[in-house]
Amino acid sequence: MPEVEVLTAPLVVEFPFTRSLGPVQSAFLTGLRERTVLGVRATDGKIMVPPVEYDPVTADELRDLVEVAATGTVTTWAWNPEPRRGQPLDTPFAWVLVRLDGADTAVLHALDATGPDAVTTGMRVRVRWAAERTGAITDIACFEPHESSEEAGQVAPHAGEFTDQVTGIVTPARLDYTYSPGRAQTAYINALAERRTVGERCPSCRKVYVPPRGACPTCGVATTDQVEVGPAGTVTTFCIVNIKARNLDIEVPYVYAHIALDGAGLALHGRIGGIPYDQVRMGLRVEPVWTEGGRYPDHYRPTGEPDADYDTYKELV
């Protein structure tokens, strides 16, 4: 088989996660909006910041909120010379775990420091509040060095109630990929660009897969033998679509069908045009219609041949 360069394309997976908050998370994140840091008293009496809804050891429900200081001590750090997208600062900074005064656990965040030589475990820091705060962990813009002595473990009880309590967060997420479909689908897509449909035959059961996926799911072996199928085919089954799809300029109702191209071992799907929707039937013989510059058939239309006999396609329904 000739060596063909595999296709690649940028793929962006982007999704905003909308999450509701439990009562403790809601109080903590609303508190950050109000420049107040809250912790929760765990079953063993320790103060957890950031606070959690349930005890990490006993799984008890935790609701006993306290206010801690906005100053604290670095418990460990790591210097990040090349900030990445989405991170708290866009200049080199230190990742830090900070135990706030009054808390027994540490919170992860960024520390704005001049360089790694300016950071040590045990150094004193304080919260730098974001100018605009919405009720999110990013309401803490970062930490900054701050000379102060550790306040004795005094914490004040807090009801955790604020006006206009935050009850949910929306976290945008975006991941960038360069996707390659691999050998089999590259060959399929390249052939389609020449208006040919090329499947692959299983060397064991002889079934021809269109589009090919590289392996026969029945036999578990590679399908490497390329077979051109079609261009004409037979409607094996269909449905009538009555709902207009967004961004799709097709009048409803229209017919969407499974089409077994001649020589293919399974049906692919496509729209049927060139015939009133209520005249489409199983066994109808169809052929692809290409549009200028189209990477795949726009739709399929009747060839005018007599309908296929049911026995010729019943295995493909």
Add this chain to the structure above:
Amino acid sequence: MREVAIVAFAQSDHLRTTDELSEVDMVMPVLHQVLAQTGLRTSDIGFTCSGSSDYLAGRAFSFTMTLDGVGAWPPISESHVEMDGAWAMYEAWVKLLTGEVDTALVYSYGKSSPGSVRDVLTRQLDPYYVAPLWPDAVALAALQAQALIDAGETDEPALAGVAVRSRESAAANSHAQVKGSVPQGDYLVRPLRKGDCPPVSDGAVAVILAAGDKARELCERPAWIRGMDHRIEAHSLGVRDLTDSPSTRLAAERAGAFERPVDTAELHAPFTSQEVVLRKALKLGDDVAVNPSGGALAANPLMAAGLLRLGEAAARIHRGESDRALAHATSGPCLQQNLVAVLEGDAQ
């Protein structure tokens, strides 16, 4: 308890990129190899279980595509975990212990090259307090490394020593990606240098499990699973003592690791500093051969690197190079979740 063993193990070469291979192209040869070692066909296998994560390559339901490589028709008894394949093997082991089946095929794969794995892994973190900050996997490991240095448990030269030993061991592993003499390089996130970090790898692994006499029939020297357990720690990094791994110790205890010394340990430590933590938690002496395969520092196909440890440890027993081996797999940031298995060969 029913005797269950790893009777076959195969892996792909682990590579930085595999554009020409779809995921099934990558997995299928490994499945064929592991079946060929035992003479079994797919239809002879009682249970099939796989591990993978769609986030790595950004391809939804990729595990249904790789199942094509198994030959899953007529329908087979099958399961999948969105985790490292070590946990798929745990599920298969439990299935064998029930007596419901006598053989199992377990495989896993990771194709990280299409994406930016440091960023992808941020999406597994606490979505309320941590993920919005996008702390990448190297940054979190570096926080753990600094905590170890501060505690006097290690220093940068010692970490470099772990890197050197791992890549030297990997020289004898034809499937490994990074081997031989590799410079430590610059800091990625201080105190971790490039050499302290694993490569980004594409790769696949498969094992076959069998019970009792079936195992003896399929393998000259089965690697008997004497115990296996997995444990998890609190998800907030600031709650944990990052210099220790109580979950590893507990899993090892329950797997019977401390009943008798092991001669070999395959540890899933993607970062040099994590080997320091694991050695301590597992009380490994200097006489134990740690990661003779090179470990995850030599090849780190995510979702496969843990099952690779189980497979490599078993292969040492198959070859008669080990009599009692410990295999460990991890998941999550800073060794959050840990699995330990103890494998033994019959007396030689």
